[in-house]
Amino acid sequence: MEPLAIAETDRVFVLTGAGVSAESGLPTFRASDGLWEGHRIEDVCTPEALARNPALVWEFYSMRREAAKRAQPNPAHFALAELEARIGDRFFVCTQNVDDLHERAGSQRLVHMHGELAKSRCEENCGRPPVEDFAVYSTLNDVPRCECGALLRPHIVFFGEMPLQLGLIQQQIEKSSIMLVVGTSGSVYPAANFVNWARMAGARTVYVGPERPLNASAFMQVIEGSAGIILPELLGPF
Numbered sequence: 001m002e003p004l005a006i007a008e009t010d011r012v013f014v015l016t017g018a019g020v021s022a023e024s025g026l027p028t029f030r031a032s033d034g035l036w037e038g039h040r041i042e043d044v045c046t047p048e049a050l051a052r053n054p055a056l057v058w059e060f061y062s063m064r065r066e067a068a069k070r071a072q073p074n075p076a077h078f079a080l081a082e083l084e085a086r087i088g089d090r091f092f093v094c095t096q097n098v099d100d101l102h103e104r105a106g107s108q109r110l111v112h113m114h115g116e117l118a119k120s121r122c123e124e125n126c127g128r129p130p131v132e133d134f135a136v137y138s139t140l141n142d143v144p145r146c147e148c149g150a151l152l153r154p155h156i157v158f159f160g161e162m163p164l165q166l167g168l169i170q171q172q173i174e175k176s177s178i179m180l181v182v183g184t185s186g187s188v189y190p191a192a193n194f195v196n197w198a199r200m201a202g203a204r205t206v207y208v209g210p211e212r213p214l215n216a217s218a219f220m221q222v223i224e225g226s227a228g229i230i231l232p233e234l235l236g237p238f
Contacts, residue, residue, distance in 0.1 A: 001223075001233050004206065006178065012087065013176035014080060015194055016095045016102070019183025019209050023228045024071040024101055046158050050123065054151055058137040061154040064098075065117050066136060073105035076182065076227035081106035083235045092172045096184065096191055098156055113163040113191065119155035122146040130155040163190065173197045179205045182227050186213030195219060208234065 006012060018028035043049050044060040084091040084107055093110035095102055098117045102110055120133040126148040133152070137143055144152040157163055173179070179198035186192045195205050195218040207219040208230050216222050223230055 001230070003236050004178070004180070004234050006083075006087065010087075010177045011090045011175050012083070012092070012178045012180060013173055013194075013198065013203070014091070014093045015179070015181045015184065015191060016080075016093065016097060017182065017184030017188075017191070017209075018097060019185075020074075020076050020095075020227055021071070021097045021099055021101060022183070023074045023076060023226060024099075026067060026071050026099060041159055045156075046160055050151075050153055050158070054143050054153075055137075055139055057154070058143050061117065061156065062136040062138060065134065068099040068101075068117050069134070071099065071101060073101045074228045076231045077101050077105035077107070079231035079235045080182075084109060092176070094169050094172070094191075094194075096188065111165045111168060113157070113165060113169060115154070115156040115164060117154070117156070120144060120152040121155045122148060122150050123153045124148065124150040126150060166190070169194070170197065173203075174201045176201065176203050179203045181205070181207045181209075181213075181219070182231065183209045184213060186215035206234075 022028055039060060044057050050057045080093060089109065091109055093102060093107055095110060095112055096114050098112060098115050100116065100118055118132060118134055119130040121130040122128055126146060128146060146152050173194055176198060179195060181195060184191065192215050195215060198205055199218060205219045206221045207213060207216065208223045208227050210226060211224060212222060
């Protein structure tokens with residue numbers, strides 16, 4: 001495989017999805033053996049679920065926290081971090097994943113558009129920023145509270161809520177000359193539309209993943225296979 005040609009003036013925008021984390025052993029909620037099995041989305045990942053049964057929501061996300069702690073970055077995470085180390089501020093990662101595997105691999109210029117498992121924030125949006133929180137909660141008495149007295153919630157974008165930092169994401173896409181999308185299904189919006197934004201900005205668009213995404217026709221190049229195998233070669237020294 002030929003390495004991806006990246007000129008000294010290119011700016012690279014990377015979007016990563018659940019397929020990257022899955023290669024580190026974190027199953028996706030769409031998988032038959034996913035973490036969501038046994039729980040309806042409506043019971044654990046909506047604002048209504050939090051209001052109705054905060055202990056169940058926290059039990060579910062505590063389980064996800066424990067799984068994420070056990071997982072380790074894979075070669076795809078490291079390949080992206082190494083590219084960032086080479087090209088610096090011409091590199092940007094937007095991840096749909098809520099784990100910290102990119103950070104543990106060394107990535108620094110990134111946003112989590114769907115939030116972060118290892119943080120909590122005030123349910124009432126009192127103005128206090130999200131706080132780091134690695135604790136596990138399993139009963140209503142365990143559910144943490146903000147300094148203002150309201151319940152804390154996982155710093156996660158629930159179904160029906162807007163993704164985080166879309167303004168910054170759009171700015172980075174508009175500045176990019178290469179968009180690399182890794183391990184996404186192309187079915188979740190607005191992320192599935194990022195490739196179209198990049199095309200309108202004149203960027204080259206490349207997809208890497210185990211199967212063709214639903215929006216494959218928007219990419220100039222689609223490479224099917226394991227990101228952990230492909231990315232180190234695609235993004236290797238050049």
